[in-house]
Amino acid sequence: MTSKTMAPKSPTSEVDSGPPSPAAPAPRRRQRIVWWAYLVLAPSIGLLAFFGYYPGLSGFYYSFFDWRPAFESEFVGLENYRRMLSDDVWIQAFGNLGIIFVASVTLMWVLPLLAAELVTSLRSARLQFVFRTLLIVPLAFPGVVTVLLWGFIYDPNTGVLNELLSAVGLDGLRGNWLGDPGSALWALILVQFPWVASLPFLVFLTGLQNIPSEVFEAASVDGTNRWQRFVHIDLPLLFGQVRLLFFLAIVQVLQFGFSAYLLTGGGPDNSTMVPVIRALDMAFGASEWGYAAALSTTLFVLILVLSIAALFVRRSEKGNVDVG
């Protein structure tokens, strides 16, 4: 791979023996045609065209077909999309996603924010470092290990949660957490509780640590207590980060599926079904490739529209306080 990218550059030294024209900082200099720039870029552009653009576009194209890879595919117009609108499982998947989204921008922010406030309240820099590290160590474990460990916590027979309930004399509350349609979705949401080993925590912590200490000194001269400081100083200054996290949460929740696939597979009774699993099921389980292409195209368009919307929100509100 290395040799491929370096190769186009070797002729450069012969043809373009003089100093190459520099970038932006010196626009008035005579333009030399840096033709080898295209050669350097070619492998990357080619790779992205073939493995980035082509699959996305072909998915869109074949979403209008009864797609049978390697065979003749029949054009069906909007049939796949019409079917999608009356697919109860698909609609339920979005309902579940709504619950997951609300949880991920409330529950999954509150504890990280609290933890970030607590860490910045520590007076010793050493302790700040120790706790920050202890709180984020779970991020250093492979996601699959974390999810499988939580699967064990919920195990109906020897799981940690049930053993804990028995140990404190609450045998009656033992449950099949992932196997019961009533609790499965909440069990999935509670994976990784207390959610402190997460991007929101790192973002909140950086944001709080970047608030100039003069601000706090000024506030404490005015007799501001910790709660007032949190409400009137920390929260407004964190607002820029919150907006960014909100946007990230939308994009991430739409792609939610990894833990659900491992722990419940979307069951029981579709109570943990999410769009990603539905699309994969349709393609790899039911071999309904055209329909699956329509589902993933829809997912893609949703993410794209929301990303662009978030981008415009960011643009128009620029100039706001943006710490970090």
Add this chain to the structure above:
Amino acid sequence: MSADTATQSRLRSRRRRASASQSGVILALSVLAGVGLFPYLFMLLSSFKTNEQFYQNFWGLSLPLEFGNYAVAWQQVNPYLTTSLIVAAASTIGTIALGATSAYVLARYRFLGRNVLFAFVAVLMMIPNIASIIPLFVLVRDLGILNTYWVLIIPQVASGLVLAIILMKTFFEGVPQELFDAAKIDGASGPRLFRSILLPLSSPIIGTVALMTVISVWNDFFWPLLTISDDSLRTVPVGLSFFQGQNATEWGPLFAGYAISSIPLLLLFVFLSKWFLAGLQGGIAGVAK
């Protein structure tokens, strides 16, 4: 005088209150950290137990430690780790080689279509992998590379390249022009400037991109699940999800296998903590740009 002592005692009581509240903060943080770390501590304790010890002493440490579990687990996890290491190394080299050269050209040279080409790259930021995974699968199947290292490496490089180019371009644009001017007076050519000036200065961004790639390989699940059916080519995430099925009744080796699979990322976290976190947050930086 009396006013002075009054101030002093007020200061002292405030200090006492402050140290009490510090203890409260430490206690609360310890609880949060303890709850967060509990699953991993439980995994570690249980990985040293025989099944009998596991059922008899569910919560505590059981002696003697059953190191044999690790030998059993190693036999099973070893191929997954090997595949993940090879894929991570190859993807990292590929992403950095392509990303750095492309970013260099985009950042430091002017040519027709430069902005268009950069937009071509950056727009892909918006396309989530999961949305194109189905047509991508059909593509690699048509290419006949299912069940090979290529199917794990090439799409990984393609998807990692987007953010790599964006981050590296931003970094390279920040390198002062004077450094390049000085070297050019000495007659250095474009590739020479890249090798001798830019690369030595770029270890922070190269480290970030490398860690981003390794973390992504170690966590990617659906793609290797769908494209690899040969057990010896399974990566850690997929391997472990099957491994769980094989060891349903042998808890010790199961947890030992989880622990072994976690070691590489933990080592990176301990020794390259700064880059590790930068790699994790790379996504945010890319979005914020």
